[in-house]
Amino acid sequence: MNKLFKNVVLIMTIMVFAACGKKEAEVETIKIGHKNYTEQRVLGQLFAVMIENHTDYKTDVKELGGTKIVFEALKSGDIDLYPEFSGTAYVALLNESGLKDPSEVHKLVKDRLKAENNLDYLNPLGYNNTYTLAVRTETAEKYNLKTFSDIAKVSNELVIGATMEFLEREDGMLGLKKVYPGMEFKNEKGLDGGLRYTAIKDGVIDAADAFSTDGKLIAYNLVILEDDKNFFPPYYVAPLLNGEFAATHPDIVEILGKLSGQINEKEMQNMNYRVAEEGIPTKIVAEEFLKKKGLL
Template identity: 55%
Template sequence: MKIFKRLLLTITAALMLVSLAACGQAADEPVKIGHKNFTEQRILGQMFAELIESKTDLTAEVTEFGGTNIVFEALKSNEVNIYPEYTGTAYGSILNQTELNDPQEVYDYVKNTYKEEFNIEWGIPMGFNNTYTFAVRPEIAEEYNLKTFSDLSGVASELRLVAAIEFLERADGLPGVQQTYGGFEFKQITPMDPGLRYAAIDQKESDVMDAFSTDGKLIEFGLVVLEDDKQFFPPYYAAPLLNGEFSEAHPEVAELLLTLADQISDEEMQQMNYEVDNLGTNEREVAKKFLQSKGLID
């Protein structure tokens, strides 16, 4: 994301001043990369590993963890050196905060707090924002000229919504959207298991659905994603997290991961998820192809 780029030169310069002789893990010990147990995280973990092994003399070891709290504790203890995390997850789930939703403010808050409380370094976000959104079929977007949530709020009474039950009940789901935007009183609302929503909208049993913005199924079903123009939903920008001791011992790795800053768009992350989930491509192969397409590895 462009607003994070201004941090890049400052952080790079600071990293160059850190001694390569700093204490830390042995030179022949692999870089330990963690990730959570879903496709997007698996791709990012392999992306970190591919980048490190292609651009340094280090090897990488990638381990999957069950969820946020487990991999976070592993990072704090340096059992894991690096893992990809989302700003909104850190802000809400780890730090239990709810007040901010501006992307830069949330990033600054988690970056400073993680450093002070946990000695964990945040890299610069990689560009994509995996947050809640609304999606519609292309013909609905064209008929009603839908590009943003504000556009949708004005015509919701003519459209049918299918959504996960949790989204319909949570304060940071539909109730909060209605309060922030006004309107959003749909003609019909159908609660549904998350796994069935895409089939329902594809079969024209509904017109609008809740979704995660980088879900590969958005590509599979050819849906149009609407813009949260009032930034109601928390930002979930993904960035590399590094254990502070590891970062001090290996500034070359911390600097290398900065090359991922603002490199991955929502659409590109969607495409990578789609290739793994729908085409059956190996996560490492998808990650390597993407890095090559950006000129980050040979």
């Protein structure tokens, strides 16, 4: 009788572990992509924390590189979603230009990406992270620089350091040269996103491309120049989802929709600063922000 009881217990134990293993295997993992710089890392974690705290899904957050790489990964289904800026999609992905109104740009991007690639572009998170040019305080004072037009006049005396993507895009250096006559720098150095700040601090370069929400603008006390001819389109970030994934995961669409309008420029800049300059883990920064907003 004792032997029979032991066998029954053993069988039940095996069944319990098997059931747990099956349940574990059935938990779907949502694949979140992002580009290779601080702000995108923060956004990737914001998406992941929201999903994991409001569903039973797990998440796998992947850093993939530049815009074209992460976009192709989304179309192929290698990732399910990633954060994309309206201006980047408008110019770099759809080869459009001319529109400046944020709502018009967002609608065009949303409609075109759905029609041409079956991708779902959700509502903006709230802030506009536009490109800008930044210089050291002493450089601004020496040349009396306040605007892009100002720096264009003396650009042949200066060296600019920028990401390769900025140097090669129409909504970057290529387009700037067309809109701001005379903007021909003495040298253009392609640099990693983080290294360009060290380079400008050390005087290796005189100017750098930057995002208006970069935390390093605070850390290095850089002067942001005004885009006085309004060259750059609006860059409002929003979740971009693979269409097939979005259709089968309306719960994810709803959860990410809760982030709409929740982040302003200063809040994003502060999160970037905490990660890049204070060394706080990205996930912790995301969690603390979402709790402060009452979203967790």
